Amino acid sequence: MTSIGSDDRGWLRAVSAEGGHDTLLSRAGQRVHPNRRLSDLVQGRPPGVTGSQWSSASRASFDFVVCSAETGRAIVAVEIGPVASAGSAEKRVERLKDAVSEAVGLPVLRIGSATLRAAEHGRRLVEYVIDARAYAAGGAGVAASGDEPEPVGFRDILGRLPDGRTGAVNDLGALTRAAAVDAYVAGRVADPIVRGLHVRWADGPAQGWSWVHVRPDACLVERVSVTEHRFSCGVDPARLAEDLATVAVGDRLRQNAVADLVPRAELTAQIVALSRRHDELVGGFAFDHLCAD
Structure with missing residues (x-):
């Protein structure tokens, strides 16, 4: 071509x-x-x-x-x-x-997901990217020098969350984390913690994984890719990919769409396989602690 x-x-x-x-x-x-x-x-x-x-x-x-x-x-x-x-x-x-x-x-921004769709999730995503880019353009995303404190990135701005706690107000997965707790209290999942990882391929997109243990031996898993062509989202695309994967997990939890679960042992094996490709990743693999999950 x-x-x-x-x-x-x-x-x-x-x-x-x-x-x-x-x-x-x-x-x-x-x-x-x-x-x-x-x-x-x-x-x-x-x-x-x-x-x-x-x-x-x-x-x-x-x-x-x-x-x-x-x-x-x-x-x-x-x-x-x-x-x-x-x-x-x-x-x-x-x-x-x-x-x-x-x-x-x-410029093109491509979000790859088996669950996320433009009609349901597009407006929020586009608003998020516009706001993140505006924040970075205002100088908040410029690296500090000398004795200046490290600037706070858009994703890490702290504030009051809907449930009253203090947390990252621009964490797109915050509602999913609350939904996981609700599902745990209702007995629909075995663990209220939403786990995840993110990587960026040297010759490909950023990718985020997110999962929750529906049963002790089986997980609901979502993966999202973020591809930036001649464009920057204003946030780390790998972290954005993980947050979006967490959004997808939350959608499935709220709809009780917990079919197609991945055996926990299989997910761990996939994480181990990913870790072994660390030379192909920008910045390597920072989630070795998950290899023994």
């Missing part, structure tokens, strides 16, 4: 808030539009993309497009849903969209 890797955003079309282009929300000088085709964003077939590629890719859509309220130009296109399997038609369309996006410098 041909891609020129250009940063020439002159190919990007301004997305109007009129003419049927509904605005899902406006926030921090940005507008969010749902369900936009690539042809809504790109002005014709860009150089380096074949006619066949453009014909297929232009009809494909993104779940959300975040645009500048001032210029209408896309800041990032967002996808949320199942990871396309290798060799599938969905994977082919994904590659075509990536080729066109690369050619015109369109």
Whole structure:
């Protein structure tokens, strides 16, 4: 597949808030539009993309497009849903969209999850990313120097949680942790603690795992990937992936959708296998304590 890797955003079309282009929300000088085709964003077939590629890719859509309220130009296109399997038609369309996006410098954020969906989770996720980026742009995410205290990242801001405790107010998994306690009190899970891990592949996406012991020997497990193309979420994508996996666990707990459990021994074996690939991970593997769980 041909891609020129250009940063020439002159190919990007301004997305109007009129003419049927509904605005899902406006926030921090940005507008969010749902369900936009690539042809809504790109002005014709860009150089380096074949006619066949453009014909297929232009009809494909993104779940959300975040645009500048001032210029209408896309800041990032967002996808949320199942990871396309290798060799599938969905994977082919994904590659075509990536080729066109690369050619015109369109940033893309892709959330891969078997449980999370744009309709149910997209608005909160997009709001979160907009707020995290605004926080980082304000200087809070800049590393400290000298004797200055280490700045607090967006994910780690402390405040009052809905249950009255003090905790990380921007932890997307906070409601899941409360739901796990409720499920434990009701006798629906064997342990109220939500566990997890996160990694970032050197040549691939960030990935987060989250699980809860429904039975002593079986776990409800969710995995989420976060892929940033020419884009930064404003928070560590690996931690975001784990938080989103925790959100998915919470959804299944609240719906009592606790089928397809993973044997505890099998989950531990998968964690051990992951730890052995530490050389392929950015920053290595920091969860060896889970290998003997």
